[in-house]
Amino acid sequence: MSSARKKRPPAVRSDGARNRELLLAAAEQEFGEQGIAASVADITRRAGLAKGTFFRHFATKDDLITAIVEPHIEVLDSAARAQLDAVEPGAALLEFLTVAAGQRQQRDVSFLLRAGSAPARVTMLRDRLFDTIAQLVDRALASGALRNDITATDVILLMCAPIHVVEYLPNAQPDLWRRYLGIIFDGLRPEGAHPLPYPAPTPP
Amino acid sequence: MSSARKKRPPAVRSDGARNRELLLAAAEQEFGEQGIAASVADITRRAGLAKGTFFRHFATKDDLITAIVEPHIEVLDSAARAQLDAVEPGAALLEFLTVAAGQRQQRDVSFLLRAGSAPARVTMLRDRLFDTIAQLVDRALASGALRNDITATDVILLMCAPIHVVEYLPNAQPDLWRRYLGIIFDGLRPEGAHPLPYPAPTPP
Amino acid sequence: MSSARKKRPPAVRSDGARNRELLLAAAEQEFGEQGIAASVADITRRAGLAKGTFFRHFATKDDLITAIVEPHIEVLDSAARAQLDAVEPGAALLEFLTVAAGQRQQRDVSFLLRAGSAPARVTMLRDRLFDTIAQLVDRALASGALRNDITATDVILLMCAPIHVVEYLPNAQPDLWRRYLGIIFDGLRPEGAHPLPYPAPTPP
Amino acid sequence: MSSARKKRPPAVRSDGARNRELLLAAAEQEFGEQGIAASVADITRRAGLAKGTFFRHFATKDDLITAIVEPHIEVLDSAARAQLDAVEPGAALLEFLTVAAGQRQQRDVSFLLRAGSAPARVTMLRDRLFDTIAQLVDRALASGALRNDITATDVILLMCAPIHVVEYLPNAQPDLWRRYLGIIFDGLRPEGAHPLPYPAPTPP
DNA sequence: AATGAATGAGGCTTCATTCAT
């Protein structure tokens, strides 16, 4: 016991990878609270790092946004794929939409849906996600779980609505979006569907 | 004597009221394109005026927003009241929501739903509108045109969704929102309604 | 009585001269309250006139200041001359200083004492005033009413001090300056004078 | 992605503390020349720094003023305290006034005497200084070195006068204020004092 | 690799001044 030499510090991962995570986490929180207007200073302060460190990890604030959004899209895509061979395609679609909204970072995803100038990688991931969703929708349509005047684009467009709707309420309960997803999904069901006054758009 | 300034180039005189309209129009467009972050400089440039002129018409950027939003709320309230004694309360509510979305300035209205710090007058107008909508909803509920687990707050929150949904699509047809209003309204109907997984929120 | 024709209006001096006076009066008040930072808009508002009218009467804000200051200097000069042949030169000087401070627009006069770039006319008037004061001082010196190490320049420099001193006090009584003129003038008297640690400056 | 900005030219790194001093020095000079109206741009230009750097050191222009004024008040207070137990209270007061004026930053102190809205700390320091001066005055009064109709408030008000008086002279010798302090202090002595025409004000 | 000081463009707002009506 006496001759033990513990010189090396306990390996506190203060390395680059850790700081990157700190920054991403801080950024998601700040963006969540203040919207995209959150400043780099806010983010680094929350992360407990210096501004210079921020730019070592992300060349640009926009790059950070991309870095936040990319994994979200990938997670959504996995969630969608996980439902592709479910036995009840209607329930599978609803489950996917629930998981998706539950990420509560759809907010960030919607940045992208608009973004005219998204980086190539993001565009590609997004297109892949949309394709997966389209498969989910097709299966639900085929099974009769969805009204037949609905398209995948409709579902994609409506996907973020529950989250956005809830954002109008200053102090909403965190799970309130479930209510509006329920209502909107009921609107997608075949029972009691009224003819729609306008044709479906072409996909983005 | 100290405050002498350099000579200034001419100034063109035009109709004050007209410039105010120019500014309001330019502002609605810029806000539509860039969100509330659109700068006063952008707005005046689009209006073809000098920055100083902006502040002659609106003491503050916030004042401009108020000036844009107030009449929209008033128009919405009128549209709602016009449906208060319709014979078919369900159709009346749908008609109101259609007129409201048709204004396509709901986007601006939604600024307000969030705005914790709206000017007193705006808050008052908004509360009046919400009250009118509540009456519309009550009548629709009483007539059985709405599923009975829906509240006025639900309708208010969902009111702007069709417009927002469509905004994700870069080059959407101008009337595409009608489609999504149709879908969402179908979700509010009693036929085929599934129990909602979360209770209604309390009004703002 | 029946054939009288009173067509002409009752000659309400709404002519240029009257507006000029309105502007000068408003300016003195605003400058008094807000200092030289008072804006042209403030002044014209107080005068009940339009900004354009201001610039019809004064090409420049600086011109207005000159227009305010000139008559003050002239009045001071008259006041000084009125004391030139008084029988008691010491009392005469004190009387002049009292009248001068009493104008309470010394504040404005002091603008000038600094002003490197005063218009020619103002410089001339000022020099004339200084010359008159010098005569007053010479007579007081000759009569033994002033300590003999004092010069006219000293008196000129000290002339505005009582007003300035009082300006530090936010809610000073309007006549408080009399107290400090008394103290300072006592410092100029021969009785109890201590040798001064620094020689008199040369006149501006 | 929207917030991309153009590339910025290099940035020179230097000692933070040093730049703060540069800014303080530049500010004192600019304020001395142009009064409190000196702009942040003027100050940073004089300091050879960028505008942004200013706000890194002082959150606000007002903060800069506070930063300038605070140490001056503290130095004055020390100077006053150093005289509290002098054997000749009259000479002690004169010595304090001399040291105070010698700082030649009284000018800045006078900002404060007016400032209705000074930060709490400044108000506190100022009150402490005034209290110390009051002790000095009381002792001088008790020793018979001051005329007995004088109060501490009088001395405080007159304290800055020598500096201000000299400011009227464009190219005054730097020590000319000593002359006017001499004159004014003679006015405070008991010998040859004439009754004052106005009562002492209450302290601020 | 991390830090944080420095940078300067750009945002909102004020104000002297010009000029069409």
Next chain:
DNA sequence: CATGAATGAAGCCTCATTCAT
């Protein structure tokens, strides 16, 4: 002659980004 709308320079301040240490 008066009016008041328009102008744009300038003021204060914020923030993404760069770079010496």
